Amino acid sequence: MIDTHCHLAGPAFPDPRAVLDRARSLGVLGVVAVGSDPASNLAVLALAARHPGEVWAALGLHPERLDLGEAAFEAVEAQILGFRQDLIAVGEVGLPWYRLEGRADARDLMRAAKARLRRLLELARRLDLAVSLHAPHGAAEEALELLEAVGVERAVFHWHKGPPEVTRRIVGRGYFVSLTPEAAYRERDRELAREVPLEQLVAESDGPWAFGGEFEGRAGEPGMVARVAEAVAEVKGLPVPEVAEQLLVNSRRCFGVTP
Ligand SMILES: [Zn+2]
Numbered sequence: 001m002i003d004t005h006c007h008l009a010g011p012a013f014p015d016p017r018a019v020l021d022r023a024r025s026l027g028v029l030g031v032v033a034v035g036s037d038p039a040s041n042l043a044v045l046a047l048a049a050r051h052p053g054e055v056w057a058a059l060g061l062h063p064e065r066l067d068l069g070e071a072a073f074e075a076v077e078a079q080i081l082g083f084r085q086d087l088i089a090v091g092e093v094g095l096p097w098y099r100l101e102g103r104a105d106a107r108d109l110m111r112a113a114k115a116r117l118r119r120l121l122e123l124a125r126r127l128d129l130a131v132s133l134h135a136p137h138g139a140a141e142e143a144l145e146l147l148e149a150v151g152v153e154r155a156v157f158h159w160h161k162g163p164p165e166v167t168r169r170i171v172g173r174g175y176f177v178s179l180t181p182e183a184a185y186r187e188r189d190r191e192l193a194r195e196v197p198l199e200q201l202v203a204e205s206d207g208p209w210a211f212g213g214e215f216e217g218r219a220g221e222p223g224m225v226a227r228v229a230e231a232v233a234e235v236k237g238l239p240v241p242e243v244a245e246q247l248l249v250n251s252r253r254c255f256g257v258t259p
Contacts, residue, residue, distance in 0.1 A: 001028050001229055001244050002251040002259065003222035004178055005091070005132055005158045005204035008033040008055065009043035012208035012219055016047060019207075020054060023222035027229075027244060029259035030054050031222045032204075032251075034092040034132055036062035038075040045086055056257050058089035058132050061120070063096045063113055073116055080123055088255045090124040091132025092158065093117060095139040114142060121150040130154040130255050136161045144170055154254050159206055160192060167192065171200055176254050178204045181224040183231035185213030193235045198243065202250050203228035 003023065008031050013019055020031065033048060033055050035041035041059040048057035061068060061076045080090060095113050100106040124131045131152055135143035140162030147155055156176040160167065170177060177196045180203075183189040193201065208219035215224060229244040236243070252258060 001203060001225055001247050002255075002257065003028055003031045003205050003207075003225045004156060004202045004251050004255065005034055006031050006207040006220075006222055007036070007040070008207065008222070009035070009040060009047040010208065013221075016051070016055075019221050019223075020051065023225075026223040026226040028222050028225050029248075030056065030257060032056050032058055032089065032091075032132065032255060032257070034058045034089075035060050036092055037065060037068055038072055038079060041076065041079050045083055048086065053259060056088045056255065057083075057086055058091035058130075059083065059087060060090060060092040060132070061116070062092050063094040063117070063134055064099045066096065066099050066109065077119065077123060080120075080127070080129075084127050084129075087127075087129060088257055089130040089132050090120055091130075091156075092134050093120045093131065094134030094158075095143050097136045097139045110142075114146065117143065118146055118150060121146055121152050125150055125152050130156070132156050132158050134158055138162075140170070141166045144173070144175075147175065148173065156202055156254055158204060161188070164195065167195060171196055174200070176200050176202050176250060178202045179228050179232065180204055180206055180209070181211045181215055181220065181227050182213075183235075184215075184227045190231065190235050193232045198232070198236060198238070198246050199250060201232060201247060202254060203232075203247050
């Protein structure tokens with residue numbers, strides 16, 4: 001399997017080699033490392049260069065980082081263009097949701113975020129890169145409409161939490177939906193695993209995000225996505241190896257990577 005979304009180049013992972021070895025021992029053979037801002041993007045590039053065939057680079061601008069202004073945005077655009085040959089995806093990008101809560105200027109912020117996302121999606125399409133999208137809850141529909149308008153072909157709704165009718169449209173358009181280790185213990189995510197066809201699911205840790213349930217008290221990391229395959233297998237009534245194999249095939253189709 002592959003972990004399709006992890007902040008592996010961040011300070012939470014001082015020893016990525018040990019993390020990758022633990023993952024490998026659980027059948028997780030590679031990681032898509034995502035960036036959030038110009039500095040973390042550079043760290044992602046350095047990490048991917050140190051682990052070829054095992055860590056792949058996605059550069060982005062985290063949409064909940066409302067503190068990042070136009071200069072940061074333009075720097076990220078320049079990085080994506082400049083490092084095209086070293087990238088497999090644009091991400092983490094998307095639309096804000098959590099940080100808009102309770103803000104009087106939420107509508108203006110959302111409008112500005114949509115304009116930025118459109119530019120990043122146009123770049124991804126032009127450069128033939130996949131997209132790792134942060135668009136939780138009510139933001140999912142707006143992100144889907146932008147993907148359709150721009151004509152992006154390969155995209156993942158990372159840690160998807162949109163309403164069921166939007167999920168059906170995402171699936172109908174051929175985009176991917178990713179499940180985190182929450183699928184092991186949370187009904188909302190198990191329902192998603194049930195609803196989305198196996199051919200359109202991928203797995204991610206979103207490490208170092210700290211999950212609950214059996215993962216309580218540990219930082220999220222790539223090896224945990226092995227539990228996603230087991231959860232999907234349980235929910236869909238399929239053998240674990242078959243599910244793990246299909247998740248790998250899906251990750252390859254979406255990101256064009258081979259461990
Ligand atoms: Zn993330």
